[in-house]
Amino acid sequence: MHKTYRIGESSVHVLKGVNLRVVPGEVVGIMGPSGSGKSTLLNIISTLDFADEGYVEVLENEISPSKFTDNELAIFRRKHIGIIFQSHNLMPEMTAFENVYFALLLKGYSSKRAKKRAEEVLEVLEITSDKMHKNIQLLSGGERQRVAVARALAMDAEIFICDEPTAELDKRNAINLISIMSNLAFTGKTFIVATHDERLMPFFTSVYKLEDGVLNLVKKEV
Numbered sequence: 001m002h003k004t005y006r007i008g009e010s011s012v013h014v015l016k017g018v019n020l021r022v023v024p025g026e027v028v029g030i031m032g033p034s035g036s037g038k039s040t041l042l043n044i045i046s047t048l049d050f051a052d053e054g055y056v057e058v059l060e061n062e063i064s065p066s067k068f069t070d071n072e073l074a075i076f077r078r079k080h081i082g083i084i085f086q087s088h089n090l091m092p093e094m095t096a097f098e099n100v101y102f103a104l105l106l107k108g109y110s111s112k113r114a115k116k117r118a119e120e121v122l123e124v125l126e127i128t129s130d131k132m133h134k135n136i137q138l139l140s141g142g143e144r145q146r147v148a149v150a151r152a153l154a155m156d157a158e159i160f161i162c163d164e165p166t167a168e169l170d171k172r173n174a175i176n177l178i179s180i181m182s183n184l185a186f187t188g189k190t191f192i193v194a195t196h197d198e199r200l201m202p203f204f205t206s207v208y209k210l211e212d213g214v215l216n217l218v219k220k221e222v
């Protein structure tokens with residue numbers, strides 16, 4: 001894939017022929033310095049943006065503007081792809097519980113099942129019942145990040161795209177999160193994680209470094 005951003009007269013060629021193949025059950029690490037294009041790449045993989053040249057195939061579907069309308073893509077994402085962003089994109093006027101609960105209702109869960117599932121997943125991420133019903137804005141950055149992760153995991157997607165998911169987490173929570181991902185990967189879930197976080201390295205089944213617009217393989221589990 002190639003991707004260039006154009007702003008007025010200037011342009012930045014961010015991805016210069018990125019090639020990546022990911023199979024179910026992998027936990028892929030994408031490392032690389034700030035500005036190297038990690039978020040750009042993840043946006044394209046998560047179907048939120050398109051490459052200028054080349055394309056992404058997700059679950060045997062070619063993702064391109066000619067094959068999907070925006071609305072169809074939104075439905076496709078909700079069904080198959082869990083997205084965990086740097087910026088959390090949680091609903092600020094809601095509680096932690098409501099953020100997960102309403103996402104599940106939107107996915108078609110009954111109220112009773114959504115409540116049970118939301119509570120279960122938040123507890124796994126150590127958002128305890130006293131925190132669960134607090135407005136998101138009253139939680140710490142790390143707690144909010146865990147709520148965002150809980151929401152994505154609750155949705156039960158096949159593929160999870162995570163942009164710096166442990167940036168605001170202390171060591172214990174970072175290891176807890178990547179361990180949860182690792183365990184889910186054993187059940188066939190797939191994770192693609194952009195990160196600077198060296199603590200996660202041992203948990204990745206493969207690691208790539210994004211440098212000068214291309215991906216170089218750093219480690220692959222055999």
Ligand SMILES: Nc1ncnc2c1ncn2[C@@H]1O[C@H](COP(=O)(O)OP(=O)(O)O)[C@@H](O)[C@H]1O
Nearest residue numbers: 005007012014033034035036037038039040041
């Ligand atoms: N929407 C955008 N418009 C213009 N330039 C962008 C946009 N998004 C990212 N860039 C530029 O593309 C490069 C890669 O950014 P990004 O993908 O965010 O890298 P990373 O996530 O590795 O820090 C940077 O030079 C950044 O300034």
Ligand SMILES: [Mg+2]
Nearest residue numbers: 038039040163
């Ligand atoms: Mg980024």
